[in-house]
Amino acid sequence: MSDIYVPGVTSRFDSDKLIENLMRVERIPKERIDKNVENLETQKTYWQDVGRRITTLRESARILYSFQNPFNDRIVRSSDELVITGTATREATQQERNFIVKQIAQADRFLSAPLEDSFRVEGGSYAFSLGGEEISFDFRGGSLREFTEAVNRQGRDKLRASLVTVEPGTKSLFLESLLTGETNRLGFSGDMETLAVKTGLAERISDSRRDIPLVQAALGEISGPQEAVSVGEDILRVAAGGGVSIPVDPGLRAGPGLVLAFETATKVIAPEDIPVPKPPPGPAIPDPPSVSYGGITIENDPSSVPIPQWKPPPPPVRRDNMAVLSLTFSDGTKAILPPIRDSEDFSAYQYRLSDIAGDKTINSMALVNDNTHRDISIRSIRVFDPDVQGGIKPKNPISLAQDAVVAMDGITVKRPINSIDDLIPGVNLTVRGPSDRPVKLGVEQDRESVKNAIFSLVGNYNRLMAEVNVLTRNDDRIIQELSYLSTEEQDELRKRLGSFAGDSTLNQFKQNLQRLAGSPYPTMAERDLSMFSQIGIGTDVRGAGAGSGYDPSRLRGYLEIDERVLDNALETKLQAIQQLFGNDTDGDLIVDSGIAYSLENISKPYVESGGIISLKTGTIDSRISQDQRRIETLDRQLAAKEAALKLQYGQMEGAYNRMEQMSTSLEQFSQRANNNNNR
Structure with missing residues (x-):
């Protein structure tokens, strides 16, 4: 059926097929240019991938010596993270503190x-x-x-x-x-x-609050100089060497939940401000008598008393005692309150009476200032139940509002929240739970962050080296050696194998990378540490040696890491390692040496704006543009050629049809003539 000819619908001579065969030959030059453009696009992609690898390596290198390098990072290590933890900024100094968390901050x-x-x-x-x-x-x-x-x-x-x-x-x-x-x-x-x-x-519940008044009439026995004790504006002031008793009338039973609160302030007296005793005036001697006669007065010689030489008393021995407050109970016993701290501003203190007095009855409170260089003031003495608010007390409290109480190296501080950022400069502490035992909190350099940055640099170095090896060598073993790649990634790399085998740019770049990785760099400990291999990084740091046989993969320039050696170096030579990656050798505060510095510098000309990779891809773009213009010209020529062929074959078929019609007419005419003759 395919050979049936339908006039006006099909071509008698299969002109379309003939034209297509002719045009297929005509399109061969264009197809060659199309293939060349495709190859150029692929080469451009390869160069762009190399550029991205170089950029990644450059950024990894810059991280290790720039201002934000991980060598300046700080971390906080806690011996018990269930009690207290912390985070540190780069401004924090290395130190170790002991903390006791007495209570955490809670809400009602x-x-x-x-x-x-x-x-x-x-x-x-x-x-x-x-x-x-x-x-x-x-x-x-x-x-x-x-x-x-x-x-x-x-x-x-x-x-x-x-x-x-x-x-x-x-x-x-x-x-x-x-x-x-x-x-x-x-x-x-x-x-x-x-x-x-x-x-x-x-x-x-009845409100158990008691305010203890501080007025002259309410004071008890005064010890020491009377002028050492003074009261005014609900503030009791006791100068150095003085003491006073403050009666609690009626006596107060230290029931459960009651809290004793007060505020104190101190004024430290400088030694030069302490009055120095003056010598005594000595005895008073009356004027001697005289005799007058005839207008003449004869004076007697004045009396004289020998006075011993003045010897000033020795200065008082300085005495510092901050445990100046005590409670006296009805049974005659006493309890000394914890020491106060020096502060010119009033500082608040609170103590649970049950912890100090048990269930005894308090009769008085005493302030005995036996310091020699310190005046002490106290105000706002009160006893109350913190759980009672306006006569209402929670019946089923899950937790009660309280401050976080933390002792750092023996210094007790209180904060309303569990996040404390104003105790150690550059450190934010988080209180997590109470503990009776001290917890060590140390601020140290973040060695793990440094280690991760080094791993990242070596990893990016090896990926770039693998990319360059694949592009410049036509050896499938290069891909087989990259065991960390998946099958799909290996198949993708095989398409690139040897694509730039004759390109000197990549071969020279590879040689420079290998040279930099094996070169020495000056550090503060140059004899002990000046090369990559001394911190466990190199092309054969695991000591394969002759016993392992010939291993061509070790000649490709890949770096290995001996983690044990690296960890030891990070622990003992961190500052030297920092200088190994980036060092200021001339003291101008600008890094001018080091592995990371050199890697960043060698990478810069390749990936900077207008650099080598940009020139490579720009050249390819120019060639692609030229070929695309040629393709456009060929497309126009091919279209014209195809149109001309269709016109010619159309004219041929038209002429053939006319000839066929004429032949048919002649046959019909001859047949009619024969028929007429036969009659």
């Missing part, structure tokens, strides 16, 4: 008694106090869930409420402050106070 978290699911909260005005801020809102009444949603809308980032299913059919209201610190206690007022008592969140 209260849980109500189990409530029926049908429990309704009455409408009213509900208010919460949190530190110095009040959160209040009007509630029209509704379920517990609606009430918690109202609390959360108003509380935002300070107060949160939720419901806890304790038993099927019951729920407990859970209120929690989101602000830690003893100054951020959660209190209730208005209808919230009534709801707290009703739901078992809190209970009413």
Whole structure:
């Protein structure tokens, strides 16, 4: 059926096929140029990949000697990360501290008694106090869930409420402050106070607060000079050498939960400001008598008393004693409070009375300043239960608001939050849990970060070296040696094998890389450390030797790492290693030597703007543009050629059709003539 000829539809001579065969020959030059463009595009991609590898190596090298190099990074190591941890900035100095975390900062978290699911909260005005801020809102009444949603809308980032299913059919209201610190206690007022008592969140209790007045009439026995003790504006001042008793009337029983609080300030007296005793004036001798006669007065010789030479007393021996406060109990025993600290500004102190007095009754408090160079002031002495807020005490507290209390090398500090960034310069501490035993916290150089940066440099060096070896050598063993590559990656590299075998640029770059990796560089410990191999990095650092036989892969320029040697060098010669990668040899504060510095410098001409890689790809782009213009010209010529062939074959078929029609007409005419003759 394919040979059936339909006039006007098919070609009698299969002209399209003849034209296509002729055009296939005509397209051969264009196809060659197309193939050349494709090869050029592939070469451009290879050069771009090499450029990216060089850029990556350059960046890895720059990291190891730039201003932000990892040698200046600091880390904080804790002997117990469940107690305290920390992070350090580059400004932190190397040091080691001992910490005792006495308590962590917490927020108030209260849980109500189990409530029926049908429990309704009455409408009213509900208010919460949190530190110095009040959160209040009007509630029209509704379920517990609606009430918690109202609390959360108003509380935002300070107060949160939720419901806890304790038993099927019951729920407990859970209120929690989101602000830690003893100054951020959660209190209730208005209808919230009534709801707290009703739901078992809190209970009413008598307020046990006692303020101990500091007025002259309330003072007890004074020891030492009377003028050493003075009172004014609720501040008791006791100069050096003085002492005073402060009665507690009536006596106060140190019940559980009670806290003794006060504030003290000190003024240290410089030795030159202490008055020096003057010599005594000596005895008073009356004027001698005289005799007058006839207007003549005769004076008697004045009396004389021999006075011994003045010897000033020796200066007092300096005495420093900060444990100046004590409590006296009804049974006659005493307890000395912990030492205060020097501060010209008033500093606050709080102690749980049960830890100091047990269940004894306190009769008085004494301030005995037996220091020789220090005046002490005290104010705001009070006893209170910190859990009681306006006569309301939480009934089922999950946690109570308190400050973090931390002792660093014996110095106790308090903070309202568990993140402390103002204790050690450049270090942010995080308190995580209390501990009775000291925890060591050390700030040291981040050797792991340095090690990772070195690994990254060596890895990028080897990947670049592998890329260059594949492009410049036509040896499949090069790919087989790269065992870390997947099968797909190896197949992709085989397409590039030997693509730039005759290119001197890459061969020279490879030689320069190998030279730099094996060259010595001056350091502060040049005899012990001046080469890559001395920190466990080289082409044969694992000591393959003759016993391992000939290994051609070790001649390709790849670097190996002996991690044991590197770890030891990082532990003992970190500063020298830093100079091995980047060193200022002339003292101008600019790095001018080192492996990383040299690698960055040798890479720069290749990948900088207008560099060697850019010139290579630019040249390829120019050749591609030229070939594309030739392709456009050939496309136009081929189109014209094809149109001409179609016209010629069309004319040929038209002429043939006319001849065929004429032949048919002649046959018909001859047939009619014969028919007429036969008649």
